[in-house]
Amino acid sequence: MAAFKAWVIEKTESGQTLSLRDFDGADLMDGDVTVRVSHSGLNYKDGLAMTGRMPVVRRFPMIPGIDFAGTVEASDHPEYRPGDAVVLTGWGVGETHLGGLAERARVRGDWLVPLPEGLSSAEAMAIGTAGYTAMLSVLALERHGLTPEAGPAVVTGASGGVGSVAVALLKRAGWHVIAATGRGDEADYLKSLGAAEILEREALSGEPRPLAKERWAAGIDAVGGKVLANALAMTKGGGAIAACGNAGGMDLPSSVAPFILRGVALLGINSVTTPQAPRREAWARLARDLDRDLLKRMTATVPLAEAGGLAERLLEGRVRGRTVVAIT
Incomplete structure (x- = not known):
């Protein structure tokens, strides 16, 4: 796989650095599904990871981003085929497994959820x-x-x-x-x-x-x-x-x-390792019950290049509602 753009956290003697750079696709971690990421989100845990304020990141280098939505590019998982729209939240992504603030992600298919009918990838990450x-x-x-x-x-x-x-x-x-x-x-x-x-x-x-x-x-x-x-x-x-x-x-x-x-x-409430059945139940209810106009009202969208600069503001409580990162 060719290189792709990603925010990368790297360990230094004095702490850590965060930069937007090309990441070699050969360095993606093991997984049976590769996803072309279209949208990710910024969460409080992402702010902690990107600033290093708490030891959220467990391996380096790390691509932050604890959630993402996109389209399957390649799959060895029986439930997913190229072209399928999927969502991921939790499972240590962005902490112990390379995360979603990047153009590509490779994860276990068992961590994914099919994008619920009626939701776009952007809306799924507005929910996030x-x-x-x-x-x-x-x-x-x-x-x-x-x-x-x-x-x-x-x-x-x-x-x-x-x-x-x-x-x-x-x-x-x-x-x-x-x-x-x-x-x-x-x-x-x-x-x-x-x-x-x-x-x-x-x-x-x-x-x-x-x-x-x-x-x-x-x-x-x-x-x-x-x-x-x-x-x-x-x-x-x-x-x-x-x-x-x-x-x-x-x-x-x-x-x-x-x-x-x-x-x-x-x-x-443990949202990280929720089993598939309640995980899918929650996403189905969100697709059914969450007013899309209200979702727009609580959401701001930024390009990938601006995501890193929002980490401090997020931790200081100066970011309202949800922030979606448009990857492509």
Whole structure:
């Protein structure tokens, strides 16, 4: 395979470098499907990988990009043939396996999902890992037996990628959505996605109490840390919070009080190694339920050459919604 353009992270004595350069196709890792990538996305984990702020990358050189969509070029996998449109999220791509911010990718076919009918590759990456994770969270709340009749639903980190899609999905499902954000200037944006109330981040960022006034029956948390602890303390009896991110830290300074005194549940969301059946269920629901006009409203598109320059802004919380990278 000829060389192709890719963002490449390389290890140095003082840390790491990130550059857009030609990558030799012979250096792609093992896999039974080769994909011509048309679109990728920028996610929080990509920002960590590209800046080196956390040890996300496990091998060097590494092509970042934890998700991508494109067309099969070559396949030894029984389910995929050249020309098939596919989507990939997770499985260590962009961390331990060369990722999607490139014109080509070679992966295991078992990691792929056929592009759902009705979605374009660009729309699939507008959804991306963030939107897919939000859908897994909604499905977890539903499996727990929660419905909009139980009370409001809170979304933390609401103006980010996961949060934006979560707001839209919960609204579509009939929930009264409370959008928690540290960016007050995004109130109009969040209301346009379906938020009924805007909650300032300060209401959830103080020192957590074991229990607080009950405010919501369900929640999707992409922040972690004190924000998640406070969200749990404010959850109604029998309610649940789906935890799917750690932008605010890995710790959880909570207590057992919400769990043993109110029967609150903490639902962990693993979007990386989700088995095929729930993975395809989530993508089918996204294709069916996510309003395309709202998806456009929360999405910006940049060319491959500009992707590397957005990593710092992404980590600083200065990127709204979803960012799609147009590869070709």
